Amino acid sequence: MQKTKLSYAETRYESQTILDYLAEKESLKSFYGRFPELENFKIQMAEKAAGFKQQSREVLVQQLKQQYAGFKASAATQANINSLLEPNTFTVATGHQLNLFTGPLYFLYKIFSVINLAEQLNISYPKTHTVPLYWMATEDHDFEEINHFNFRGKKVPWNRKDGGAVGELTTEGLEELSKLLQKTFGVTPFGKRLLQLFKDSYCNHKTLDAATRFLGNELFKEYGLVIIDGNDANLKKAFIPYAEKELLQQTAxxxxxxxxxxxxxxGYKEQVHPREINLFYLKEGIRERIVEVDQKFYVNETDIVFTKEAILQELQQHPERFSPNALLRPLFQEVILPNLCYTGGGGELAYWFQLKNYFEEVKVPFPILLRRNSVLLISEKESEKLKKLEVAISHLFQKQEALEATFTKKVSEIKIDFTPQKELLKNQFEDLYVLAKKTDASFKGAVGAQEKKQINGLEYLEKRLLKAQKRKLSEQLERLTEIQDSLFPNQNLQERVTNFSEFYLDYGDDLFTVLKENLDPLCHDFTILEF
Structure with a gap:
């Protein structure tokens, strides 16, 4: 096992917003609360404890127990749920869509980030207890984003009709998919384990939220992970005052x-565009935006319409029918959880930066924001191939065209750099510019045009030479690009495409052990693991 770290700037895959956040640039400091450093969690605990009521804890524990009814939660998970009744217990949370069979690898990295962070906090602050929590995005309605996973370069799709909140979808069609996966996963012990895990999750549970809870519980139960579904009438009762403000005052x-x-x-970008009302109406297979026109509230793309009085009555009687969008969900989460920290990817954190003033307005503590761990998994065999080519793993983060050019220039016996010739040419034209000053402007323009033409000619020759050397080194370049294509599928980060099953087939549960032991949530670098 070998572990290497890269700064996110070196990976070239992170936004400037997140790079500035990790660098604690002054320009971004007013858009978040406390930076994720160990000592800041003590202050966050005190702030959260001061405003989080015991009644909220009782409702939370009651609903978690109800959600886990029928599931075999581990002793560690049950203990963590019970501990949430105590005023000195907190959560560190991450959230994720209900992707088929976990979706891309970064699902694992999110979960291990909160598991390891909770452990670090429990060691550093023994008088408190911190629980790792996964928030299932059961109210999302973008089925196209979750209805597949990628295995060895091919999409494994779940074909069925969609509509409404994805958590309420039945697992129709997944029994047939499990039969196809028997050939995909093979007959090795690890392949059989994967197939059984898929069947137990998706063939033995009627809805996607239940299947996902089972799967998450099976994968992480020994670490005490608590899984919550926010689409819960009793949990949403606590959100009624905020939803009412959203409907009447459009505070968000x-x-x-x-x-x-x-x-x-x-100079930063907008991640999520706010709407006048950031709530959906959720009922019987629909999840559509609520829109106000002339003091009437319409459910988009339906015939449902409410007066002001009627929609407020609906909110009181059926809070479960009001679903927060991406901008309001973070507030809902922080209202119902004794949460210290939210852990997410760069894109997620970027929209949290848009929310701090809103949290202050509604008087809800703003959580610490933690960039989840990012990982590249590389086999020993692939690592050896790179060593033979004398290419550092960090170079693979380049776009393929740039990687090929860098490698060719490095190993070519001919120097593919016409910089000296360009400098010599510029020096020669300086004398011509001196002469041009003594004549009229048209001659100076002619000199400039000729200089540009000659520089362009040298650059063209340099490109031709590079192309010729690429042909000469084609076998080595092919080996190099094959490795990059394997580690960066479709020129994307491995963690955003590849499913955990590819690595589980080779390593089994050791995959989880390696990730658990090597991911440090408070280390703000990209991790490369060779095993």
Missing amino acids: YKKVTETTERLLHK
Whole structure:
């Protein structure tokens, strides 16, 4: 096992917003609360404890127990759920879509980030207890994003009709898919284990939320992970006052718009666009936006319409029918959880930066934001191939064209760099510019045009020479690009494409052991693991 770290800047895959956040640039500091350093969690604990009521803990534990009814939660998970009744117990949370069979690898990295962070906090602050928590995005409705996983370069699809919140979808069609997976996973012990895990998850549970809870519980139960479904009527009762403000005052739209304008002024990008009302209406296979027109509230793409009085009554009687969108879900989460920290990818954290002023307006503590661990898994065989080519793993993060050019220039016996010739040419033209000053402007323009033409000619020759050397080194370049294509499928990060099953077939549960032991959530670098 070999572990290497790269700064996120070196990977070239991270946004400038997150790079500035990790560097604690002054320009971004007003858009978040406390930076994820160990000593800051003590202050966060005190702030959260001061405003989180015992009644909220009782409702949370009651609903978690109800959600886990019928599932065999581990002793560690049960203990963590019970501990949430105590005023000195907190959560560190991550959230994720209900991707088929976990989806891309970074699902694992999110979960291990919160598991390891909770362990670090429990060691550093023994008088408190911190619980790792996974928030299932059961209310999402983008079925196309979750209805497949990738295995060895091919998409494994789940074909069925969609509609409404994905958590409520039945597992129709997955029995047939499990039969196809028998050939995909093979007959090795690890292959059989994967197939059985898929069947137990998706063929023995009627809905996608139940299947995902079972799967997450099976993969992480020994670490005490607690899984929560926010699509819960009793949990949403606590959110009624905030949803009412959203309907009547459009507070989120006003505050998030102000914050977004400040972000844009500082050169950062808008991640999520706020709407006047950031709530969906959720009922019987539909999840559509609520839109206000002339004091009437319409459910988009339906015939459902409410008066002001009627929609407020609906909210009181059926809070489960009001579903927060991407901008409001973070607030819902922080209202119902004794949460210290949210862990997510760069894109997720970027939209949290739009929310701080809104949290302050509604008087809810803003959590610490942690960039989840990112990982590249490389086999010993692939690593040896790179060593023979004398290429560092870090070079593979380049775009393929740049990688080929860098490698060719490095190993070519001919120097593919016409910089000296360009400098010599520029020096020669300096004398011509001196002469041009003594004549008219047209001659100076002619000199400039000729200089540009000659520089372009040298650059063209340099490209031709590079192309010729690439042909000469084609066998080595082919070996190099094959490795990159394997580790960066479709020129994307491995963690955003590849499913864990590819590695589980080779390593079994050792995959989870290696990730658990090597991921440090408070180390703000990209991790490369060779095993």
